[in-house]
Amino acid sequence: MQIGYGTCNGTFGELVQGVLNHQPFLVTLPVPLLKSKATFIPDPTKSNIIAQPSQTKAVMACKRMFKLFNLSGGGYLHLCSNIPRGKGMASSSADIVASMRAVAHSYSIPLSHDVISNIATEIEPTDGIMYEGVVAYDYINGKLIDSFGYLPPFGIIGIDIGGSIDTIQFNKRRKPFSEHDHQTFIHAFHVIKEGMKKKDLALICQASTMSAKVNEKALPKRYFKEIERLAALCEGGVVVAHSGTILGILFDPTKLTLEKNRLEIEEFIQQTKTTPFYYCHKNLNLGLKPNSFMRC
Template sequence: MEFICHPAGAANRSTVVLRGKAAAPGTCGELVQGTIKGEPYLISCPIDLWSEVEVEIRESAEIRDGLGKSCQAAKLVMEYLGLPATPVTIKRVSALPESKGMASSTADIAATCQATARAFNQELPPEVIAAIAAKIEPSDGQMYPGITISNHLTGEPRRYLGEAPPLELVVADPGGKVDTVLFNCRQDLASKNFQKEPMVRQAIELVTRGILTEDWEMMGRGATISAQANQVLLPKPHLAQWRQWAADFKALGVLVAHSGTVMGMIMRPDGVAVEEAAAYIRSKRPDWVIWHTSMVSGGLR
């Protein structure tokens, strides 16, 4: 997909003078998401599905507003670098479905930020990219290296936990869409988050200890607790069945998109093959979209 961020027709008359590229991973929902004492906490779960962005800086008139989140990101990067707003063409190739809770928008925004900076021979640190992304919409933390706890409303990093575990995931999308911006504007969001805080606190402790000690079973238990806690906020009608299948496969745990539709299953390295588990679930629910992928460390490439 291509976005032209300048007045209509200018692309045909302008010359590309600079070019930058970057790629950002998506996520399989989150290992944990919620609040502690009202403060947002999110533990990212980057996966091996990417948004690849190429930014071309052109000679032409001023940039035009309102042409998408990626265009907003490019403009904000130019402002951060102290550069005048310059026309750009943004080309994106993404393996991430939209409005499913797989951080497709965050991946697009993050990759656009770094690609724009690279076009000007600069490199942005992850905290700057996260802050820019948060100005556009609530964002996941996959721009940070490894697995990181962050504030998804401000982009502020809270704690680096370590590199991603070498684990594979079965991912299911039963259907539907969730608008992240509208979700985070819900009138009952604060009260529902407060209601699930005790479980979120336990989930954060287990996932943090699990990653720091490479105890993937502990990490999986924490992710499962967070998934279950989120039922008070955005219920997954099929979560009970998903957890039962995870138990049948002796999986490490499950996770969900806390503001999306997808569910994930964290497979044991020495257990049921991820392809076998995906095929079984696909046979039971042919109306779902089922695929498999692996966890990866966050950070842009």
């Protein structure tokens, strides 16, 4: 028994989300800079897990681990995260995963991705961020559908349009998707699978844009048309949190298209007065003003 540590990354929404042959699914968009870090201090004299009141879901996950692995005692759970809440960036999922990993480290328990997934989805619909790389994942039933490996170099310029979304309540709502929309989900799934296989970001952007456009029926986002236009100028795609408040441009940072449109993008973000988000794979230099975007 020792002090345990665990981490988990967040996401910038999802590359694709919908229904695949009657099975709900999403395709993850992990962002390494977004991180939840958990510390678990075991205490054999305690009979419960003590944490901040806002960390109830993470505590529930840890308690289920204690029961599953027949662990005795309790302890103190501390979480530190830079992932914004209620935005569709997997903040609570990351807390749950990081906390379980910290407990596993503390008690030297081999913890599989599937066990984490099963416990997490017992608590709430969850992102597939317990798995490595980009995956297709049934976020309601906690089932891994497919694993695609890692994205080719990519960048994201996004905005938060404000407010917050209760993911649990959102997922209870009936979605106004047509049969044509369901065919689009299937097409987007196969396009992104091909894009990941070929490491072709253009195909991945094509799939993410298809999914984002269909999702406008379920959760319309302010500035969507503007972001779609800017994404096209950058030869990129639109990416959104399908149950959140963020949307943005997914692009290839090795191309010169972003530099050509940099000023127009910066002016757009300034005019909207929204909270910007910036991420670039391996911190490639995009020529953007250092203070123009929020770095997480």
